[in-house]
Amino acid sequence: MKPAPFTYHAPRELDEALDLLRQHGDEAKVLAGGQSLMPMLNFRLARVEHLVDINRLGEQWGTPTFGAETITIPALVRQRQLERSADAARLLPVLTEALHNVAHPQIRNRGTICGSLAHADPAAELPSVLTALDARFTLASARGVRTLPARDFFLFHLTTALEPDELLLEVSFDRPGPNQFSAFREFATRRGDFALAGVATVCEVDSAGVVTACRLVAAGVAPTPQRLTEAEALVVGHRLGPELAEAAGAAAGAQTEPTGDIHASAEYRARLTGVLVKRALVDITEKAHG
């Protein structure tokens, strides 16, 4: 199939892009990497009257910044770019590990971080990772700029808080301190496929090995990234180890209520989530105590 006809816009300035969205928001879509949007257009699962291609916006929108306090990923940062970034590997291993599981290099070369977040596929890796990193989502429109936490950004399957005239301008989060440890685990039948389930976790661990804060977030088991609060509660205030990881995994599996489909039953997905939580926490134990 081919996309239905649309009017193509390639603004060079952010103001121009936001003005186009102000005029055509209800009938417009933003095109960044296009690795989710183009298939939908090709198959006519989505139809747009106006396509606002933001790829010609200035280079600053394609450059991540690793500041002393804040890390910022603007709209046009490609997935592959961060995957290959030494700064990201050092500071954000959870993101690097997750990106390695996002489709294939040819897709990650074009696909953007923010595009995957705005698409909000519940089975995708990045929404859960950015939730685990407690990211702030900056939404821009001609009306102004607002910032939302992940829990207010992801609303449902493929549905976010973005209004029709808004653009996901960037995501940012605190620069991880030396006490932060993170891990990502997923299981997919073949490399590059959507995972049956995935787990991103970011923990603060003190010098005694006790977890002082923990975010455990599952992908693919709910309409949005799901905080595994019961497992988190088990972990915080305790010293990491195999038994704690096992218990947290069991709590996580019990908390999820995934749906079954042709790829895996609901029970299997819940069990798998628990196993992935356990493995992620064992990984963090090794990183923190290692």
Added chain:
Amino acid sequence: MADHTLSVTVNGESYDEAVDARMTLADFLRERLRLTGTHVGCEHGVCGACTVIVDGVAARSCLMLAVQTDGAVVETVEGLAVDGELSPLQQAFKRNHALQCGFCTPGFLMSVTAALREDNVRDEDDAREVLSGNICRCTGYSGLVRSVVDVAKGRSDE
């Protein structure tokens, strides 16, 4: 309807063309430039048959609009052989029986060409990772893996 103009360099040649906004790069290459080596399979980014190299990186030409390549440098499978001499990778494919029906071959060649330039293919596992983004329905990938490893290690005499 052909209301957008683009200037693009494909395999070293410059083209100025007018296109519809909705024409994909894959269709532009095949139907406008008659470079039919780029194959169209699934049209949603899964099969990899349409993979080309855009500004140095492998990309699905079915998931890009032709108009997006204004000012870009595109390489297709037609650009691999020089003066009728197959590239080392093409020779390795031939030597290792890495193609059967051949439909997926151009995509494999372009994905692997881009990956080898990044110079991070060291062993069979890396080769399988590179190849995982392309689907072949004929082979068990073993000839493909051998070809990638051969070229990565500079082998050409086996």
